[in-house]
Structure formats: structure tokens, C-alpha cells
Amino acid sequence: MMIILLLVYLAESTCPAIMCNSLETGAVALDSDGSVYVNFYGCPVGTYGSVESLMSWFKNNGTVLFCHTLDTPSLDSSESIDCLTFPGEELLADTVYPKRCNSSTDCLLKDGGYVDCLCGLDGYSYCMPGWGADVFDGYWEYCDKHHNKTPQTYWQYYKDLHTYYNYWIMAPSCAQTTFIEFVTLQAGLPNSGLYIIISYGILITSLLS
Numbered sequence: 421m422m423i424i425l426l427l428v429y430l431a432e433s434t435c436p437a438i439m440c441n442s443l444e445t446g447a448v449a450l451d452s453d454g455s456v457y458v459n460f461y462g463c464p465v466g467t468y469g470s471v472e473s474l475m476s477w478f479k480n481n482g483t484v485l486f487c488h489t490l491d492t493p494s495l496d497s498s499e500s501i502d503c504l505t506f507p508g509e510e511l512l513a514d515t516v517y518p519k520r521c522n523s524s525t526d527c528l529l530k531d532g533g534y535v536d537c538l539c540g541l542d543g544y545s546y547c548m549p550g551w552g553a554d555v556f557d558g559y560w561e562y563c564d565k566h567h568n569k570t571p572q573t574y575w576q577y578y579k580d581l582h583t584y585y586n587y588w589i590m591a592p593s594c595a596q597t598t599f600i601e602f603v604t605l606q607a608g609l610p611n612s613g614l615y616i617i618i619s620y621g622i623l624i625t626s627l628l629s
């Protein structure tokens with residue numbers, strides 16, 4: 421019984437440790453003797469891999485995972501989204517994110533609660549920050565300053581960071597560009613520099629007129 425429990429524990433605690441390598445065109449990943457290689461060249465234009473399919477493929481001992489045609493999220497950046505309600509601080513008791521863990525008991529919060537411990541893409545697991553974690557300080561500050569609304573693109577970035585934090589945080593560069601879940605994270609926060617240029621342009625135009 422002990423042995424079975426131990427085996428189940430070991431099986432569940434195994435996370436893929438991704439390395440970038442050049443694979444055949446159209447392949448997302450290759451599992452070779454327990455090493456997981458993700459295609460250095462990414463997927464052909466218009467196709468993607470997905471980190472969710474990588475994880476189930478990895479669990480099921482797949483050999484080659486192929487790219488798929490997937491719809492990329494099209495975002496209407498002019499639409500604004502109501503902010504979430506702040507759930508209260510959810511800070512780790514002893515350190516800041518990202519924190520490696522072996523189980524959720526390693527993810528103790530200051531308030532005495534625990535958060536999940538989930539696989540990253542570097543062979544280790546990480547504590548999953550809730551919306552009240554310092555990871556999302558930028559989101560709450562933006563909401564405070566903008567009457568509790570964010571542009572759609574801004575919301576999408578933080579929502580994806582919240583959902584895929586564990587995968588994203590240590591994803592090697594090949595994974596960052598290959599997986600559909602990382603499209604908005606890879607693009608980064610909407611560039612406020614653009615607004616500065618636009619408002620600067622308006623200022624100069626109004627000064628000249």
C-alpha cells in the first residue's frame with residue numbers, strides 16, 4: 421500500500437522539464453527518454469501548440485505532439501471591462517512569488533490559507549498566486565486609477581497571467597512563442613508608450629495651431 425501511494429505521488433509530482441531544440445516542421449514537442457523538447461522554430465504560421473495539450477500528452481507518454489490550427493483570440497481593445505473585486509491580500513507567509521513547492525502545504529499564506537502547487541515547464545512546481553497576490557499589484561493599481569475599468573487587452577493579459585502563471589513563469593523562449601495560451605502574455609501589457617506618443621502629438625498639434 422505504501423509503495424503504491426509513493427508511486428502515485430511520484431507520478432503526480434513529475435513535471436515536464438522543457439528544453440528547446442530544432443524539431444521537424446509542424447512538431448510542437450518530442451518526448452525522448454524522458455526529456456521533453458519543444459520546437460525551437462515554433463509552429464508554422466497560423467498554427468499553434470497548446471500548453472494544455474502538452475500537459476495531457478506528457479501525462480499519456482506521447483512521443484511527438486503536432487501543431488494545430490487554432491483560433492487566436494481577437495481582442496477589441498476599445499471595449500472596457502469592469503475590474504474584479506479585490507479579494508483581500510493573499511501574500512505568501514515567508515517569501516514572494518514565484519515560489520517552488522512540492523505540495524500545497526509549501527504554499528502557506530500570511531492569513532493561514534494555502535494555494536495550489538502546480539507544475540511549471542522547468543520540471544518544478546510553483547505556488548499559484550490568487551488575485552490578492554503581489555503578482556497582480558499592477559492590475560489593482562490600474563483599476564484604482566481608472567474608475568475600476570480596464571481595456572479588454574489589459575484584462576486579457578492579467579487573466580492569462582492568473583490562469584497560466586505556473587506554466588508561464590519559467591517557460592523557455594521556445595515555449596513562450598509556441599503555445600497559444602501565451603499569445604497575450606508574450607505580447608506584454610498594452611503599450612502605454614503609444615498613448616504618450618498620441619497625447620504628445622495632440623499637445624504639439626494644439627501648441628502649433
Ligand SMILES: *[C@@H]1O[C@H](CO)[C@@H](O)[C@H](O)[C@H]1NC(C)=O
Binds near residue numbers: 479480481
Ligand atoms: C506512462 O509511462 C509510465 C512509466 O513507463 C507508466 O507507469 C504509465 O502507466 C504510463 N501512462 C500511460 C497513460 O500510458
Ligand SMILES: *[C@@H]1O[C@H](CO)[C@@H](O)[C@H](O)[C@H]1NC(C)=O
Binds near residue numbers: 521522526
Ligand atoms: C521539495 O522536495 C525536494 C526533494 O525532497 C527538496 O530538496 C526541496 O527542498 C523541496 N522543496 C520545497 C519547496 O520544500
